[in-house]
Amino acid sequence: MTIGVLRLPLLSLAVSTAALAIESYSVNPQAGNNTFSAVFDAPLGERINAVSSEIGCQLSYDAKSLSAGGSCSVPLTSIKVDGDDTKTDHFRQWATNKKVEPERCRFELQLDRVKLQGPLEAKKAVPFTASGTFTICGRTRDPAGPETINGTAMLFPAGSYGSAQTLRVRAKIEGFDREAYGISPKATAGWLARVQQLAPVVAAKGDIDLSLFARLTQ
Numbered sequence: 001m002t003i004g005v006l007r008l009p010l011l012s013l014a015v016s017t018a019a020l021a022i023e024s025y026s027v028n029p030q031a032g033n034n035t036f037s038a039v040f041d042a043p044l045g046e047r048i049n050a051v052s053s054e055i056g057c058q059l060s061y062d063a064k065s066l067s068a069g070g071s072c073s074v075p076l077t078s079i080k081v082d083g084d085d086t087k088t089d090h091f092r093q094w095a096t097n098k099k100v101e102p103e104r105c106r107f108e109l110q111l112d113r114v115k116l117q118g119p120l121e122a123k124k125a126v127p128f129t130a131s132g133t134f135t136i137c138g139r140t141r142d143p144a145g146p147e148t149i150n151g152t153a154m155l156f157p158a159g160s161y162g163s164a165q166t167l168r169v170r171a172k173i174e175g176f177d178r179e180a181y182g183i184s185p186k187a188t189a190g191w192l193a194r195v196q197q198l199a200p201v202v203a204a205k206g207d208i209d210l211s212l213f214a215r216l217t218q
Contacts, residue, residue, distance in 0.1 A: 021064040025167055025214035027057035027072065033213050036074050036107075038176065040206035048202065050091060054078035059111070059214050061120070061167070068114035068128070068153075072210070076105035076137070094178075096137050097188045105137040112146070116153060120167070123160070125152040132173070136181045143180070147173050151210075158216075165216040173208040 027034055034055045041047040052074050059070035076095055081087040092102045114130040131146040141147075151171035158165045178184065184204075185191035 021062055023061045023063070023216060024218035025057075025059040025061065025070075026217045027055055027059070027212050027214045029054040029056035029073075031213065035209075035211045036079070037209045038206055039209075040178070040203040042201060042203035045201035045203065048082060048087070048206075050079050050081045052078040052080070055210070055212060057212060057214060059167070059169075063119065066116045066119060068111070068116065068130075070111050070114075072109045072111070072212075074107040076102050076107065079107075091183075093191070094183050094185060094188050097182060098190065100137055106135075108135040109133070110135075111149070114149075120153060120155040122155050122157050125154045125170075127152050130171075134181065136183060139182050141180050142182070147176065149173050161213070162215065167212075167214040167216075169210070169212040169214060171210040171212075175205050176208050177205050179204045 032053055034053055036052045036055050038050040039047065040050075055072055055074050057070060057072040059068060061068045076092060079088070079091065081091045092105075096102055096105050110133045112131050112133065114128055116126050116128045118126050120126055128151055130149040130151075132149045133146055134141060149171050151169060153170075154168040156162075156166040156168065160166075161168075179186070
C-alpha cells in the first residue's frame, strides 16, 4: 500500500513536467507587427507583391524534443497587391475562381514536423525547417504535397518585447506555385481569353515570407 501511495505523486509529477515542456503561443491578427508577403517576379513581365498584416496563428513548442507545430490563417480580403485596387481585385478573382465570395476565403497553413536546430535562447536566432500544408479558399495543392519552409525563431523573455514571453518567427517558402492551388486566370471564369496575353507577364512561381511575433499564452 505504501508503494502505491508513493507511485501516484511521482506519476503526477512526471505528467506535470511533460506538460510544462509544451508551450502555447498566439499571433494576434490585429497587432499590426506581423507580415505576409508573396512576391512573383516574371523575368519578362511584372514583379508583383501581395501583402497582408492580418495573420492569426496558434503555435506550440516542445522544449524537450525541440519541435513545434500549429496553424496560421490570412483572410483574402486583407491581402493587397502592389497597393493597387485593380490588381487586388484581379487577385481575388483568381484566388476564389469567382466561385465564392472573397470574404469567405482564407489562406490557411498547417505546420507539421517543425524541427529547430537547437534550444531557444534569448535574442538568438535559431534556424528551423518545417513542412506546411496550404489550403486556399478550401482548395489543396494539385498534385498533393507539402511545402518546404525554412526560417528562424528568436526568443524574447517577458519584459524585453512586451509583457509576455514572445517568439519572433521569420519563415520563407521558396518556389510557391500558385497555379498548383488554382490561383490562376486559367481556373477563373471570364479570364480564358486573357490567359495567353498574361502568360509572360505574371509569374506562376514566387516566394512567400512570413514575419510573426507570437506571445506565450500557456
